[in-house]
Amino acid sequence: xxxxNKIYLRMTILLLxxxxxxxxxxxxxxxxxxxxxxxxxxxxxxxxxxTFTTVGYGDLTPVTPMGQAxxxxxxxxxxxxxxxxxxxxxxxxxxxxxxxxxxxxxxxKNWYYFADYGVESSTLAENIYKEDPxxxxxxxxxxxxxxxxxxxxxxxxxxxxxxxxxxxxxIGTRCKIFFxxxxxxxxxxxxxxxxxxxxxxxxxxxxxxxxxxxxxxFFHSYDCCARQYWHSKPLCSHENTIVIIGFGNYGRCILERxxxxxxxxxxxxxxxxxxxxxxxxxxxxxxxxxMFSLGKSSETSDSLIFYDELWETHHELMERxxxxxxxxxxxxxxxxxxxxxxxxxxxxxxxHLHSNRKAPGISYFGTNEEIYTPGQIMxxxxxxxAIMINEIFCRSVSYPTLSWEELDDFHRESKIAAADHLLMxxxxxxxxxxxxxxxxxxxxxxxxxxxITKQSAEKxxxxxxxxxxxxxxxxxxxxxxxxxxRDDAARQHPMLCPYTELTPAQKRxxxxxxxxxxxxxxxxxxx
Numbered sequence: 001x002x003x004x005n006k007i008y009l010r011m012t013i014l015l016l017x018x019x020x021x022x023x024x025x026x027x028x029x030x031x032x033x034x035x036x037x038x039x040x041x042x043x044x045x046x047x048x049x050x051t052f053t054t055v056g057y058g059d060l061t062p063v064t065p066m067g068q069a070x071x072x073x074x075x076x077x078x079x080x081x082x083x084x085x086x087x088x089x090x091x092x093x094x095x096x097x098x099x100x101x102x103x104x105x106x107x108x109k110n111w112y113y114f115a116d117y118g119v120e121s122s123t124l125a126e127n128i129y130k131e132d133p134x135x136x137x138x139x140x141x142x143x144x145x146x147x148x149x150x151x152x153x154x155x156x157x158x159x160x161x162x163x164x165x166x167x168x169x170x171i172g173t174r175c176k177i178f179f180x181x182x183x184x185x186x187x188x189x190x191x192x193x194x195x196x197x198x199x200x201x202x203x204x205x206x207x208x209x210x211x212x213x214x215x216x217x218f219f220h221s222y223d224c225c226a227r228q229y230w231h232s233k234p235l236c237s238h239e240n241t242i243v244i245i246g247f248g249n250y251g252r253c254i255l256e257r258x259x260x261x262x263x264x265x266x267x268x269x270x271x272x273x274x275x276x277x278x279x280x281x282x283x284x285x286x287x288x289x290x291m292f293s294l295g296k297s298s299e300t301s302d303s304l305i306f307y308d309e310l311w312e313t314h315h316e317l318m319e320r321x322x323x324x325x326x327x328x329x330x331x332x333x334x335x336x337x338x339x340x341x342x343x344x345x346x347x348x349x350x351x352h353l354h355s356n357r358k359a360p361g362i363s364y365f366g367t368n369e370e371i372y373t374p375g376q377i378m379x380x381x382x383x384x385x386a387i388m389i390n391e392i393f394c395r396s397v398s399y400p401t402l403s404w405e406e407l408d409d410f411h412r413e414s415k416i417a418a419a420d421h422l423l424m425x426x427x428x429x430x431x432x433x434x435x436x437x438x439x440x441x442x443x444x445x446x447x448x449x450x451x452i453t454k455q456s457a458e459k460x461x462x463x464x465x466x467x468x469x470x471x472x473x474x475x476x477x478x479x480x481x482x483x484x485x486r487d488d489a490a491r492q493h494p495m496l497c498p499y500t501e502l503t504p505a506q507k508r509x510x511x512x513x514x515x516x517x518x519x520x521x522x523x524x525x526x527x
Contacts, residue, residue, distance in 0.1 A: 022070050023048060029066035036063050048074055099155040100167060103136065107171035110135045113164050114178045115190050117141055117156070120204075120221075121180045124372040126152050131374055138164060140190065160190050165197050178377075179203040185216070202377055206249060217378075224376045225354070225366035226253035227420065229325075231382075233352060233365065234423060235262040236433045239322035240270055241349075245311050245337055246328030247276020250354055250366070254327055255281075255304075259292075259477055260417045262302075263470045264424055266462055271303040273317060278306040287476040291469075311337075315345060322349040327366075331355060338362070385419035385438065385520065386412070392519045410478065417474045418513060421467075425514065428466070429453070444521035450514050464510040465499045471510070472496065 023044045030038035037060045038044055047060040051074040062071045112128055114121040117139040125137045129152040137154035140161070157164070161177050168175060177199050185191040185203035194201050195216060205218040235242075235258070242258070244251050255274060262270065288294060293303040311318070318324065318341065326341075328334040331354070338353050355364040376382060387404045394401040407415070426446040427435050435442060454460040475496055483492025495506055 019048075022073060026062065026067050026070040029064045029070070030062055033064050036067070037061060038067065047071075051075060052077070099157045100159075103138075103155065103157075103164075103167055106136050107168050110173050111138060111164065111168060111175045112136070112178065113138045113140060113161055113175055114180060115140050115161075115184065115188055116179075116181060117143070117147065118180060120368060120372050121178065122150055123368040124178065124180065124374070124377060125154065126150065127369070127373045129153070140164075161194060161199065162197060165199055170198070175199045176378075177201045182206050185218075219377045220253075221371055222249040222253040223257075224371050224382065225250060226257040227382055228370055228376070229254060229352070229365045230257050230261050230420070231423065232436055233363075234427065234433070234436065235264055235270070237264050237268075239349075240268075241317070241321045241323075242270060242272045243311075243317065243321040243324045244272060244274045245276075245324065245326050246334065246354075247274055247278055247281070247306075248327075248329035250327040250329055251276055251325075252281060254325060256477070257420070259288075259473055260470075261420045261424065263421065263466060263473070264428060266465045266469065269297075269299050269301060269303070271297045271305060273305050273307065273314075273321070275307045275311040277308070282306070285477055285479065287479045287481060290476045290481075291473050312340070319346045319348060321347075324349060324351045325354075326351065327354040331357075383416060383419070385422055386415040388520055388523045389415050389419055389516060392516065392523070413478075414474065417470070418516075421470050421513075422517065422520065425467075425517065429517075438520070438524065440521055440525040443517055443524060447517040447521055450517060454511075454514075460511075461507075463514050464507050467510045467513040468495075468499045468502070468507075470513075 023041065026038065026047070027041045027044040030036040030044070031040070038047060043060055047062070050060070051071065062068045110132060112125065112135060114125060114137070121139070125139075129135060129137060137152065139154060139156045140159060141156065142158045143149070143156040161175070165175055175198075177194065179185045179188060179191060179201070181188075182204050183206060185194075185201075185205075191201075191203070195214070197215075199215060201216040203216065203218050205220055206222070207218075207220075244255060247255075251274065255272065258272065282288070282294075288304060291301070293301050295305060297303045297305065307314070324341065324347070326334045326337050328337065334354055335357070338351065341347060341351060350363060353362060353364045354366045355362075356367050358364060358367065370376075383404075390402075390404050390407065394403065402411075404412070404415075422443075423436070423438060426438060426442060427433055429446040429449045430442070450463070454463065475493060478491070480491040480493055480496055482494070482496040483490060484494055486493050495502060495509075499507070
């Protein structure tokens with residue numbers, strides 16, 4: 001590209017020199033003749049413009065043989081020059097030239113660059129624009145003629161992130177770069193050397209990882225959907241039979257978050273019936289038997305029951321289920337299941353359908369508008385409480401601790417699991433299962449209730465046991481086991497045992513998760 005630009009530059013300089021030379025010849029030859037109308041270099045320049053543009057006013061004409069020869073050259077070149085100029089203007093308007101030119105006037109605004117244009121990219125871009133109208137949306141590809149132009153202002157520029165960053169010239173805030181296709185950052189040529197640019201990168205992944213390097217962050221759309229689902233539709237105390245139909249990316253994440261979050265009572269025995277291929281899931285999480293009854297329902301613990309056969313054969317289960325979650329990765333298949341359930345089965349419980357299509361009277365979740373928002377993708381909404389927990393912890397101890405950005409994925413997930421369960425703690429303390437948001441008032445009210453009720457030794461023991469159960473489920477999900485001393489490499493921890501086997505000091509450690517409610521309430525009020 002640079003070599004091509006140098007060639008164009010040299011050609012331009014040569015043409016300019018030739019043009020000036022012709023003007024000089026015209027001026028010198030004409031100025032020597034007393035009958036000539038061209039007496040100055042300015043006259044010669046004006047004559048060339050009139051000739052090139054084919055206007056031909058006739059106020060200036062060469063009279064000498066040499067001047068007339070130059071005039072013939074100008075006449076012959078005029079058509080070619082006009083076509084070239086017209087072509088250059090068309091090229092400038094239809095290529096990257098005009099958008100880049102327009103970008104130059106908006107360097108102080110926030111720039112958001114999307115590597116491609118698709119449904120997810122467009123949804124996120126639209127939500128960004130709604131939150132920040134004074135922003136610039138850039139799609140790094142040419143607009144397809146079949147694509148409807150979005151309802152929000154944007155530019156389609158077939159260029160790399162590096163060129164966009166260079167064009168911003170360090171003015172205003174850093175560019176934000178998005179790769180919205182799954183695992184695209186590993187194969188897209190535009191992702192090369194992004195870690196060297198002064199940008200914030202957000203890339204969609206399927207492995208759940210949060211970090212790659214300092215400026216590259218991953219987001220997991222299936223995990224975002226699962227967390228948003230359990231935040232908006234938390235488990236209720238009366239629900240003992242949950243059916244999950246579909247165990248692809250969505251189903252796996254919904255079950256994972258249920259394992260981490262759905263602890264509402266020390267005596268609960270929720271049975272999760274999962275239809276889909278779970279062979280890899282069970283092979284990876286081979287410590288689940290420590291906390292769950294696998295393969296059969298239990299009256300003393302939660303159960304995970306996986307089915308290889310069709311869900312259609314289990315009429316009795318579908319009819320007695322308290323909740324049915326349809327979360328196939330293929331959305332049309334999910335709708336097909338939904339209609340068959342409603343047409344041929346007596347459904348007693350609630351049916352929740354993962355869908356981007358909205359229809360009245362249907363309880364759906366995980367629409368693009370809900371998932372692809374700045375708060376979800378840039379992890380400022382879902383992780384707000386988890387980040388708060390880490391900040392409170394850092395302030396409450398005297399020894400050096402890590403900031404949120406410095407935590408590894410496992411310790412981040414630990415904080416996230418604790419934060420996601422705060423909603424359950426509030427619902428338990430206030431005895432109100434209609435609560436789905438942690439407001440300062442609600443959180444403070446729950447904390448006051450905790451301070452009063454913990455005076456009862458029985459209540460305090462129940463609170464401790466409840467959080468210990470949550471903590472055990474998190475660690476066993478990641479294949480930790482009991483060990484006399486904590487060993488991260490061996491995944492062993494001395495508290496990975498039943499609550500009754502903990503020492504009094506270890507039991508008191510569980511109070512911290514409940515005491516957090518007071519600090520969280522204060523933080524929410526200040527923000």
